[in-house]
Amino acid sequence: MEAADESRVLVIYTGGTIGMLVGQQGYVPEPYFLTETLRSQSRFHDPLQDSLFSHSGTVQRFRNWSRAGGRSESPQRNSGSATPMSDHLLPTLCVRSTRPIGHSSGLVPDSPLSKEHPRCTMVSENVYEAHLPSLVTPRSKTPGSSVSKSIRYAILEWNPLLDSSNMDMSDWIRIATEIELNYKTFDAFVILHGTDTMSYTSSALSFLLEDLGKTVIITGAQIPLSQLRNDATDNLMGALSIAGHYIIPECCLYFNHTLFRGNRVTKVSSNELNAFDSPNFVPLVKVGIDIVVNWNNVIRQTGMRRFKSHKHLSPYVATLRLFPGITGATISAFCAEPTRGVVLETFGAGNAPQRKDVIDALKKACDRGIIIVAISQCMKGAVSDAYETGRTLMQSGAVPGIDMTPECALSKLAYLLAKPELSLKEVRELMGIPLRGELTRSSSIAPSASRVTLDQNMENIQGVLSKFVQLSARPLNSAPRIPHINILSETGEPDPRQTAAPWSWTAAEAASTEAVLYPFLVHLAASKNDIEALKSCLGAAGAVESTLGPPATETPKYGLIAGGIVNCLESASGRSPLHVASLNGSTESARLLLQSGALVHLRDTLGHTALYYAARQQHESIVDALIQAGATLGGADRKFAQFLYSEAEGSPDVVALWKKCGV
Known part of the structure; x- marks a missing residue:
C-alpha cells in the first residue's frame, strides 16, 4: 500500500552519459550500474527513513542514531552507504513495459540484482509486467509546506541502453507508450536520456502525450555518475524532487538547476554544464536554495478528456x-x-x-x-x-x-x-x-504591458470584499472555516465600526491584497456551489495574477492564469477547491473548476484526491466528471477505497460506484 506522505515516480532509463563507465574506447553504458549506484547512496535510497535510528536530516533522529552508537547507517548522508539490499527486503512496484523486464531482458549474470530481480509475465500482446524493487528518498519538504514527503521510485531500465544519437521516432513512441501503461500506478515520470537528441525527444513527447495530467521530466548529464565530479547527481535529484513534490502537467526538460518546457529547449553547448537553453520562453522552475515554480506559465489541462498517448509519427x-x-x-x-x-x-x-x-x-x-x-x-x-x-x-x-x-x-x-x-x-x-x-x-510576440491603475485596484478590492462578506454570511456546511472580516458592509459601503485611518496604497500592494483574498473566496464559492461567485473569482483572479508576474501562454476559460487560483490549497488540510466541491456535492462548481484547469491528481495532506472524496460521499455526477477528466485513485486513496468497497457489499450502488473508480 502507498503511504499518504509518499509519492511514486517511475524512472525510465533509456541510456545516455548519466549511467556510463569509462571503457577502453571512452564512455560506455553498463547495465544496472546506475541502479546499484543509486541504491548505495543514502540521498537516493534511505530504507531506514521510518526507523528510530534514521536521522533523515533532523536533529532528533541524528541524536537517536548517535546514542545508539551509529549502528544503523553512516551519519554522512550525502556520502554514506545505505544498508545492503540483502539486509532489507526492498518493497516492489508493479511496472509495465513494451519489452520483457528482468531475466528475460538479459541481466548481467554477476549483477546483485540478477538473482533478486523478478521475472516478468506477458499480460497482453507486447505488454509485459514485473514487480521491480523500489528505492525511496529521505523525506523532504517543499517550500511553503509543513508536510514532509518521501519519493518512492522504480527504475525501468532499457535493454540495450541507447546512446541518444541512436534514438529514432520508434523510441519516442516506446517512451510514450510506457508512460501510458504505467500512468495509473505512478504519480510522475522521469526519463533518463542522452543529451545529444534530448531536445528532440522532449519536443516529440510533448505532442505524443495527449491531455497529460501528471509531471513528465526528461534529464541526463554531461558527466556520468561514475565520475567523482559530475552533474548527474544534481540533475537526477532535481528532476526527482520536482516530479515527486509538484504536479506540472507538461513534458519538461531539467538541466543545471532549471526546468524548461520540453518543446522550447535546444542544446547550446557540448562542453558546459548549462547545456540547454530556452531562447524564447522563460523557465518553468528555478532550483536554488528554494524551488521557485513559475506557475503563471504552467499549462493546465482544461478539456474534459482522459490522458492517452499517440502512437504514430510520420517519418517523411x-x-x-x-x-x-x-x-x-x-x-x-x-x-x-x-x-x-x-x-x-x-x-x-x-x-x-x-x-x-x-x-x-x-x-x-x-x-x-x-x-x-x-x-x-x-x-x-x-x-x-x-x-x-x-x-x-x-x-x-x-x-x-x-x-x-x-x-x-x-x-x-x-x-x-x-x-x-x-x-x-x-x-x-x-x-x-x-x-x-x-x-x-x-x-x-511583442505584448504591450497593460498596467492596472491604483484606482482600478482599489475598486476591485471593494468588490472582492463585498463578495467575501456576502458569501461568509450564508450558511456553510463543511467549507473551510474563514474568519469574518468587518471592513465593508454588505452594500459595499465603509463599515462605521472601522476607526483606523486609511493608508496609501501602491498598485502592487492592492493587487497583492486581492491575491490573498481570492483563495478564500474560491473555496467558499466551491463549497456552496455558487457558480456566479466562482466565475467572478476565477476571472478577476486571472487579472490580478497578470499584474504580479509574466503573462501566461495559455489563458483558460474566464481569464484564469494557468496554475493559479483554481488550484490554491487550504493551509491546514491541503485541499484544493476541487476537493471542497467534491466533498460538498457541488457538481456545477466541480465541472467549472475542471474546465478552468483544476488538477485532478492533487492530493491533500491525508493523501486523498478529489475522486476519493466524491466517491466516499457518493456524489456520482462528480465522480463521472472527474473520471472523464482523467482522475484516478492515488496515494492513500487505494487502501481506504478498498476498505469502503468491502464494507459496502450489501449496497450494490456503492459497490458499483467504487468499481467505476477502479477499485
Missing part, C-alpha cells in the same frame, strides 16, 4: 537549412517523394533568397501538398512578414512557424501528419497554433 519529414547560393534544384531534390513535410530554416525573421528558381521550387513543392514550415535560423526571435523577402516566402505557400525551435517544428510536423483525420489545410493551420505551448501566439 525533414529539415532544410537555407544558405547563400542554394539553388532551386537542391530544394526540388530535397522535396521529392516521399517527403511530406519540410522545416525550412530561414534567414533572420523569415527571409529567403528571391531568385526565381528558389521561389518557384518552393511554390511547386507547396502546390504538390508538401507542407513547408518556415522558422528562423536565429536562436531568439520569430519569423514574420516584416520584410519583402519574408512576405514573398509566405506567398509561395510556406507556413510561418513563429518562434518554434527546429526540434519542436520537426516533431510537431511529424505528429500532425500522422493524424489521418486532419486534412493538409488543417495541418497548415495547426502548425501556427500553440498546441502544447510550443510557440508564442502571433498577437503576443
Whole structure:
C-alpha cells in the first residue's frame, strides 16, 4: 500500500552519459550500474527513513542514531552507504513495459540484482509486467509546506541502453507508450536520456502525450555518475524532487538547476554544464536554495478528456537549412517523394533568397501538398512578414512557424501528419497554433504591458470584499472555516465600526491584497456551489495574477492564469477547491473548476484526491466528471477505497460506484 506522505515516480532509463563507465574506447553504458549506484547512496535510497535510528536530516533522529552508537547507517548522508539490499527486503512496484523486464531482458549474470530481480509475465500482446524493487528518498519538504514527503521510485531500465544519437521516432513512441501503461500506478515520470537528441525527444513527447495530467521530466548529464565530479547527481535529484513534490502537467526538460518546457529547449553547448537553453520562453522552475515554480506559465489541462498517448509519427519529414547560393534544384531534390513535410530554416525573421528558381521550387513543392514550415535560423526571435523577402516566402505557400525551435517544428510536423483525420489545410493551420505551448501566439510576440491603475485596484478590492462578506454570511456546511472580516458592509459601503485611518496604497500592494483574498473566496464559492461567485473569482483572479508576474501562454476559460487560483490549497488540510466541491456535492462548481484547469491528481495532506472524496460521499455526477477528466485513485486513496468497497457489499450502488473508480 502507498503511504499518504509518499509519492511514486517511475524512472525510465533509456541510456545516455548519466549511467556510463569509462571503457577502453571512452564512455560506455553498463547495465544496472546506475541502479546499484543509486541504491548505495543514502540521498537516493534511505530504507531506514521510518526507523528510530534514521536521522533523515533532523536533529532528533541524528541524536537517536548517535546514542545508539551509529549502528544503523553512516551519519554522512550525502556520502554514506545505505544498508545492503540483502539486509532489507526492498518493497516492489508493479511496472509495465513494451519489452520483457528482468531475466528475460538479459541481466548481467554477476549483477546483485540478477538473482533478486523478478521475472516478468506477458499480460497482453507486447505488454509485459514485473514487480521491480523500489528505492525511496529521505523525506523532504517543499517550500511553503509543513508536510514532509518521501519519493518512492522504480527504475525501468532499457535493454540495450541507447546512446541518444541512436534514438529514432520508434523510441519516442516506446517512451510514450510506457508512460501510458504505467500512468495509473505512478504519480510522475522521469526519463533518463542522452543529451545529444534530448531536445528532440522532449519536443516529440510533448505532442505524443495527449491531455497529460501528471509531471513528465526528461534529464541526463554531461558527466556520468561514475565520475567523482559530475552533474548527474544534481540533475537526477532535481528532476526527482520536482516530479515527486509538484504536479506540472507538461513534458519538461531539467538541466543545471532549471526546468524548461520540453518543446522550447535546444542544446547550446557540448562542453558546459548549462547545456540547454530556452531562447524564447522563460523557465518553468528555478532550483536554488528554494524551488521557485513559475506557475503563471504552467499549462493546465482544461478539456474534459482522459490522458492517452499517440502512437504514430510520420517519418517523411525533414529539415532544410537555407544558405547563400542554394539553388532551386537542391530544394526540388530535397522535396521529392516521399517527403511530406519540410522545416525550412530561414534567414533572420523569415527571409529567403528571391531568385526565381528558389521561389518557384518552393511554390511547386507547396502546390504538390508538401507542407513547408518556415522558422528562423536565429536562436531568439520569430519569423514574420516584416520584410519583402519574408512576405514573398509566405506567398509561395510556406507556413510561418513563429518562434518554434527546429526540434519542436520537426516533431510537431511529424505528429500532425500522422493524424489521418486532419486534412493538409488543417495541418497548415495547426502548425501556427500553440498546441502544447510550443510557440508564442502571433498577437503576443511583442505584448504591450497593460498596467492596472491604483484606482482600478482599489475598486476591485471593494468588490472582492463585498463578495467575501456576502458569501461568509450564508450558511456553510463543511467549507473551510474563514474568519469574518468587518471592513465593508454588505452594500459595499465603509463599515462605521472601522476607526483606523486609511493608508496609501501602491498598485502592487492592492493587487497583492486581492491575491490573498481570492483563495478564500474560491473555496467558499466551491463549497456552496455558487457558480456566479466562482466565475467572478476565477476571472478577476486571472487579472490580478497578470499584474504580479509574466503573462501566461495559455489563458483558460474566464481569464484564469494557468496554475493559479483554481488550484490554491487550504493551509491546514491541503485541499484544493476541487476537493471542497467534491466533498460538498457541488457538481456545477466541480465541472467549472475542471474546465478552468483544476488538477485532478492533487492530493491533500491525508493523501486523498478529489475522486476519493466524491466517491466516499457518493456524489456520482462528480465522480463521472472527474473520471472523464482523467482522475484516478492515488496515494492513500487505494487502501481506504478498498476498505469502503468491502464494507459496502450489501449496497450494490456503492459497490458499483467504487468499481467505476477502479477499485
